[in-house]
Amino acid sequence: MKTYAQINDRIAAGKAVVLTAEEMIDYVETHGAQQAADDIDVVTTATFGPMCSSGCFLNFGQTIPKIRITECWLDGVPAYSGLAAVDAYLGATQLRQHDSANLIFPGDFEFGGGHVIEKLVGGESVEMFALSYGTQEYPRREFKTRLTIQDLNQAIMVNPRNCYQNYNVAINCSDHRIYTYLGQLEPHGRNMTYCSAGQLSPLLNDPLYETIGIGTAVWLAGARGHVHAEGTQHCPTCLRTENGVPAEGAGTLGLTANMKHMSRRYVRGCSFKGYGVSLALGVGIPIPILNPTIAQRCAVRDRDIYAQVTDYSSDYPMKTGRTLGSLNYEQLRSGRVDFLGKSVEVSSLSSYSMALEICELLKQEIRDGRFLLSQPLQALPREQSMKACPERR
Amino acid sequence: MIAKHKYFFHFPKCETDTPIVCRLVRDYDLEVNIFRAKVNAEGEGYLLLELTGEEAQIERAKDFICSFGVSVNTVDKGVIRNTDTCTHCGNCLSHCAPHALHLRDSHTRFVDFDESRCVACGQCVANCPMGACSTVF
Structure with missing residues (x-):
């Protein structure tokens, strides 16, 4: 032992x-x-391997004047912005806006959230475009720039x-x-x-x-x-x-x-x-x-x-x-x-x-002593099953 | 001596409407097996084919083709596999009918590409999630 x-x-x-x-x-x-x-x-x-349920939280830092982002796109891929002012969550399976998807089947799906995440990790710059309705303390309504991962305050994969x-x-x-x-x-x-x-x-x-x-x-x-x-x-x-x-x-x-x-x-x-x-x-x-x-x-x-x-x-x-x-x-x-x-x-x-x-x-x-182990704080559940989603009217 | 070689021809814009391949059959007594052919939007042409015949006749046929300004690649460029992009998942393997994409090592499942067996069918291009394979066709 x-x-x-x-x-x-x-x-x-x-x-x-x-x-x-x-x-x-x-x-x-x-x-x-x-x-x-x-x-x-x-x-x-x-x-x-491919792991669809992946994504990242990003903090862009504030603009001058300030903005409370309500919609945001990175290289044309929407990132969820229903968070604090300049936070967003970019999901791996998010399609680029206006991708025709499977309209002409089978769609090619050449670029999406996963590709933006790869570009960021690789140090490439991505185009960021953000919109807002404007408030008194966050008056800016539109912002466009190019960013690399080094420009971001945080880029945390979750x-x-x-x-x-x-x-x-x-x-x-x-x-x-x-x-x-x-x-x-x-x-x-x-x-x-x-x-x-x-x-x-x-x-x-x-x-x-x-x-x-x-x-x-x-x-x-x-x-x-x-x-x-x-x-x-x-x-x-x-x-x-x-x-x-x-x-x-x-x-x-x-x-x-x-x-x-x-x-x-x-x-x-x-x-x-x-x-x-x-x-x-x-x-x-x-x-x-x-x-x-x-x-x-x-x-x-x-x-x-x-x-x-x-x-x-x-x-x-x-x-x-x-x-x-x-x-x-x-x-x-x-x-x-x-x-x-x-x-x-x-x-x-x-x-x-x-x-x-x-x-x-x-x-x-x-x-080499560069990676220490950590004892779990809590065990994973061992007794639970997966339910289907009920369909109710 | 009868030989069989695969070539990738690139035709300049001025020559894509010249019937060259029929001359390979008629004048050089070659069998021609065309895998893929394409004229792009700029009017340039690409042709991936296999020539079978006397080695000397194949050499003369190549000189004939080059006289039109056609570039002849003996290293196939029908499909280009980016080895930096490939993650060796192996999804391509069951879609590659001639087994040009194959396992170099069945233990590690390291994927290798034998260009000489590739017929540029494009299935690897459609089936590589990482976009490691591309083609001009």
């Missing part, structure tokens, strides 16, 4: 033994969970939902091509897509939220951030396999960090034809190996993690709850599976390569 304080002391002294989630698999297999818990201090986990613990696999059983946030799906189940880092993914290495909770320090796109809340749609009471690992959606995390400390490599605007825009993010979370149980959970393998295959042409949009079967991530990551009597090509929206890179980066930061 180890404590957070003991592990942090070892990190600060440059003596911490850190492995990536992938390395931990072999270590536990060779040495056993008890020995691994004695030897290993921290396991690094990571994921890199994401209501990141790091989905698991996710379904998309297939299209209809007779026509469909366009989804899991990519383009060909008819008659000709391809499948999935979106998870599997055995590297943070919440799949801590399936029962024993170490990741509110207050946990995280690596968010290169900045040190933390879990600020359970993520939206956090649903721990889900289908789980014998090892406690969810076989469907399950837990989520609300994450926040200072955007000024982020790296553009891990903050990427993305476009999905026929669907819209989003933001792909890199997240790394260290797991303290406090005991053998936690060590064993961090040794989870792709072949022991299952995801449900869902028909995105009917069952997903109609919320029927029906699934067509389940596949493990070893099968999915191979790029081709046998499913319902057919050989089907599989591709991913989540980058395993980038997740591995983040695991290694975080490992190095911890080994």
Whole structure:
């Protein structure tokens, strides 16, 4: 048994033994969970993929004369301004004003909130245009300028939902091509897509939220951030396999960090034809190996993690709850599976390569004593489900 | 010796209405497989094709084409993949029928691009969320 304080002391002294989630698999297999818990201090986990429920709070600083912004656009993308005078929230999936969206289907959605966030993190300037109705103390009614992230007082990423613990696999059983946030799906189940880092993914290495909770320090796109809340749609009471690992959606995390400390490599605007825009993010979370149980959970393998295959042409949009079967991530990551009597090509929206890179980066930061762990202030809920929205008249 | 090569031709504005490809068949005894062709708004033309025939005849045909001021690229430029922009998610893989986009390493799922297999179908352009692939076509 180890404590957070003991592990942090070892990190600060440059003596911490850190492995990536992938390395931990072999270590536990060779040495056993008890020995691994004695030897290993921290396991690094990571994921890199589109996370639609992301965005940032921005403070522009006051103009002369002052303005109380009521509407605001950044590179033509509206940012929510129902906040204090020069505060705004820019959401990742916000379309550029006057984007024709899916008027001519499928729309291209070439630019939106996620792309503005990427430009800001990358140090590029964006055009800011703001309107107001004017008040006696905030008389200005219009303002236009170009800003970089260095001009902003604050640029704080606050994401209501990141790091989905698991996710379904998309297939299209209809007779026509469909366009989804899991990519383009060909008819008659000709391809499948999935979106998870599997055995590297943070919440799949801590399936029962024993170490990741509110207050946990995280690596968010290169900045040190933390879990600020359970993520939206956090649903721990889900289908789980014998090892406690969810076989469907399950837990989520609300994450926040200072955007000024982020790296553009891990903050990427993305476009999905026929669907819209989003933001792909890199997240790394260290797991303290406090005991053998936690060590064993961090040794989870792709072949022991299952995801449900869902028909995105009917069952997903109609919320029927029906699934067509389940596949493990070893099968999915191979790029081709046998499913319902057919050989089907599989591709991913989540980058395993980038997740591995983040695991290694975080490992190095911890080994160097540059990233200390934090004990959660509050555990994530373990007993709650997800409700549908009632439709009333 | 029979050879097969893929070329990307860029035609200047003055030559896009000259029927050059038929001469490759008639005068140089070549088989021509056109993957993509386009004349842009400025009147310049792009042509991605594969030539099959005697190596010497292909060389002579290239000289003939160059005599019109057409630039001939042996390194294909039908699709350009920005390696800095690519995040190696692999979404392109199942949309690339000739497997020009493929996994260099199945363990890390690092995506590589073999230009010689690309037919510039444009599916990667439509399916890359990061916009890493682009094409003149």
